[in-house]
Amino acid sequence: MMGDMNAPISQHRYLYAGNNPVNGIDPSGEETLMSISFSSSFMFGSFELPGMGGGNELPVQPPSGGVGGGWQIGLGAAYATYLAVGSYYALSKGSQILNAHRIETEIELEENDHEDERNDQDDAITYFRVQGGGSKYLVHFDVAGNVNINPKDVPLNLSVGTSEHAEFFQTLRRPGGRIYEFKVPKWFHAMVMENAVAQAFYNMNPQNQEGIAPKITDSTTLGLTLEFNPPLWHQWIEEVAISGSGKVR
Numbered sequence: 001m002m003g004d005m006n007a008p009i010s011q012h013r014y015l016y017a018g019n020n021p022v023n024g025i026d027p028s029g030e031e032t033l034m035s036i037s038f039s040s041s042f043m044f045g046s047f048e049l050p051g052m053g054g055g056n057e058l059p060v061q062p063p064s065g066g067v068g069g070g071w072q073i074g075l076g077a078a079y080a081t082y083l084a085v086g087s088y089y090a091l092s093k094g095s096q097i098l099n100a101h102r103i104e105t106e107i108e109l110e111e112n113d114h115e116d117e118r119n120d121q122d123d124a125i126t127y128f129r130v131q132g133g134g135s136k137y138l139v140h141f142d143v144a145g146n147v148n149i150n151p152k153d154v155p156l157n158l159s160v161g162t163s164e165h166a167e168f169f170q171t172l173r174r175p176g177g178r179i180y181e182f183k184v185p186k187w188f189h190a191m192v193m194e195n196a197v198a199q200a201f202y203n204m205n206p207q208n209q210e211g212i213a214p215k216i217t218d219s220t221t222l223g224l225t226l227e228f229n230p231p232l233w234h235q236w237i238e239e240v241a242i243s244g245s246g247k248v249r
Contacts, residue, residue, distance in 0.1 A: 037205050124184060125186055138151070
């Protein structure tokens with residue numbers, strides 16, 4: 001099988017469903033059902049890019065006299081464009097979902113393995129965040145010192161281990177701010193560091209796991225700092241944070 005001349009990705013011998021297994025299937029081994037659906041809807045006057053959400057339907061007006069000649073060439077070009085854009089988008093989202101599921105599974109397994117240590121503040125790593133003085137309030141504590149992160153739609157920057165960076169940041173950049181600190185289990189922090197990627201060229205780094213991986217930031221300043229992308233890490237940190245460990249300096 002050599003694939004479709006107008007869709008180079010289909011000529012790869014080992015890619016399944018146009019490299020888009022999230023939204024396509026290929027029961028015959030000859031053409032993905034996603035491709036057939038796309039071609040059919042194109043013939044009938046519109047098409048929508050599967051995997052790219054609603055609102056992407058594009059009106060198509062075939063020339064008088066039916067489909068043929070230059071119209072077929074246009075269809076091939078549009079189809080190739082769809083594969084290049086739609087497949088990449090769907091594959092990226094699929095990879096992100098799989099990465100998130102993998103990390104979430106690791107957290108669940110580790111929680112089960114360390115259930116007895118769950119609230120052991122002596123076997124923990126402290127996270128710090130400067131808030132106020134110009135920094136957003138994202139980390140909140142209830143009266144018992146339990147952690148809540150809100151809102152969950154913005155990146156969360158935290159200093160790790162010691163308060164050196166938080167104190168530096170507070171003094172030089174956020175005078176009037178206060179340091180919020182809480183603890184997470186050591187196994188959780190070890191998993192964070194296992195997945196963390198340097199901020200430099202983060203978007204180009206294949207190890208960023210489609211944006212799931214935490215960023216190691218401010219490498220030229222004191223201490224270790226991390227940036228967690230929303231919303232998954234916010235939820236996970238809330239889940240594993242040691243009960244009653246939150247306090248404000």
